[in-house]
Amino acid sequence: MEKTINKYLDYRKKIIAFRYVDWLINWDQKTQAPPKSAKFRSEQVEVLSEMYFDLRRDKEFLETIDELLANEEKIEDEDLIKDIKKIAKELRVIRNVPIDEYIKYQVTLAKSTKVWQEARDLKDFDHIVPTLEKIIDYQKTVIKYLETDEIKGYDVLLDLFEEGSSVEFYDKFFDELKNELIPFVMEITKGARPKYNRKLFTREYPIYKQKEISKYLIQKLQFDLDRGAIRDTVHPFTSGISTDDIRITSDYHENNFIISIFSVLHEIGHAIYDQNNDPKYNGTFLFGSPSYGLHEAQARLFENMIGKSYSFWQRHYHRLVEEFPKQLSGIEALEFYKYVNQPQRSKIRTEADELTYSLHIMVRYEIEKEIFEDKLKIRDIPKRWRTLMAKYVGVKPLNDLEGPLQDIHWALGSFGYFPAYALGSAYAAQIYNAMNLVINVESVIENENMSIVNYWLKENINKYGGSKTSEEILMLATGEKFNPKYYISYLKSKFTKLKSGKLK
Numbered sequence: 001m002e003k004t005i006n007k008y009l010d011y012r013k014k015i016i017a018f019r020y021v022d023w024l025i026n027w028d029q030k031t032q033a034p035p036k037s038a039k040f041r042s043e044q045v046e047v048l049s050e051m052y053f054d055l056r057r058d059k060e061f062l063e064t065i066d067e068l069l070a071n072e073e074k075i076e077d078e079d080l081i082k083d084i085k086k087i088a089k090e091l092r093v094i095r096n097v098p099i100d101e102y103i104k105y106q107v108t109l110a111k112s113t114k115v116w117q118e119a120r121d122l123k124d125f126d127h128i129v130p131t132l133e134k135i136i137d138y139q140k141t142v143i144k145y146l147e148t149d150e151i152k153g154y155d156v157l158l159d160l161f162e163e164g165s166s167v168e169f170y171d172k173f174f175d176e177l178k179n180e181l182i183p184f185v186m187e188i189t190k191g192a193r194p195k196y197n198r199k200l201f202t203r204e205y206p207i208y209k210q211k212e213i214s215k216y217l218i219q220k221l222q223f224d225l226d227r228g229a230i231r232d233t234v235h236p237f238t239s240g241i242s243t244d245d246i247r248i249t250s251d252y253h254e255n256n257f258i259i260s261i262f263s264v265l266h267e268i269g270h271a272i273y274d275q276n277n278d279p280k281y282n283g284t285f286l287f288g289s290p291s292y293g294l295h296e297a298q299a300r301l302f303e304n305m306i307g308k309s310y311s312f313w314q315r316h317y318h319r320l321v322e323e324f325p326k327q328l329s330g331i332e333a334l335e336f337y338k339y340v341n342q343p344q345r346s347k348i349r350t351e352a353d354e355l356t357y358s359l360h361i362m363v364r365y366e367i368e369k370e371i372f373e374d375k376l377k378i379r380d381i382p383k384r385w386r387t388l389m390a391k392y393v394g395v396k397p398l399n400d401l402e403g404p405l406q407d408i409h410w411a412l413g414s415f416g417y418f419p420a421y422a423l424g425s426a427y428a429a430q431i432y433n434a435m436n437l438v439i440n441v442e443s444v445i446e447n448e449n450m451s452i453v454n455y456w457l458k459e460n461i462n463k464y465g466g467s468k469t470s471e472e473i474l475m476l477a478t479g480e481k482f483n484p485k486y487y488i489s490y491l492k493s494k495f496t497k498l499k500s501g502k503l504k
């Protein structure tokens, strides 16, 4: 057995090395590579991708995995078994889907971002329909090859992003939001919107000053820059490869300094998750977290529960004024707090506030579900979108750009991903509630003792990496299974207080 294990570890080393190179190229491309570097890079990427593909389909490697899994009981190291299972699951696609279909799909994907961009310029969903049809056909093929006795249809895709989730699981969650949250949102967003000082959204906020705020937030929330980095990008993301190398990005807009503040807070949450992994998971497939939802939860916790709290801005607003004395003169912390928390019936998901965010996700979930249940034609998506937006968010898009063309996910073949965003927000509320039973988080924020919060997250969630399921971690950290009631009551309590003007 030892010989087989060593063989597996050798392959793992090579795969991680390929991942590292791929990660670095991606990072470079999205943060600093010159525009004209694309052609030469893509030639190198093609060679590397082929080598990486061959490595993962190497017969000896796949046989090694099969042998180890067949002799599971002889392996003492439990993490190793989980590690093997994790990569075995990941390899199912390239193992089972016929190679010509796989390659045909990669060719479609290589062009799809451009088609999506063209459709956006034309504000015409029809332009992307043929591409989307190809992508969805392929996804249906993937489903066919990955289906098991227990997991069928759209559940196959949901399970790829959030292990153990299913239509049944999400329907139950979203039904609660439909019953509890939608009437509340409709009530709270009724009538004229409160007026805010125009300086908040019309003044110029120089980007080099916004970057000083990013640095300040990183320092206060204790994202360790000796083991991390921050750079500029167009669409912010976090990208990590080991506990000693986790990088975040942000985007800056002169006339809107608020976007970068909350995107930095969000990415810091992601980054701290990975920095807090047990370092023994570096170089293994268990590095990171068990699911997209749980990772997203920590980002939402930093962005919303902490970053959009009054305690936080009471403590840190002075730093914004220091950087922007003219722009923010006459604006108090309270007004800023209310401004960044105003609930709105907006059309664009990425601009949605904390209260309405998950309702945008529900629109996408319903559509995906109908597509994979063969109840909705691709060309009819915009119409369905308008109906569902009116029903869930109370607003209708004027054109396709404000409708289904606003997100890139589908054009990239990401189906089953969206629901994990909403789940992340709900996990965050449950985690926040559990944390508050042992720590007074508000007073921690007021006293700038963030290491207490970070330590709790590390010990209860982050240190496990991907060695436990989301359900197991939630159980350990909060004492119960996923329960959406925390999310609903957190939102209702926060936004009722905001509306009435009472803040504590």
Ligand SMILES: [Zn+2]
Pocket: 266, 270, 296, 299
């Ligand atoms: Zn995120």
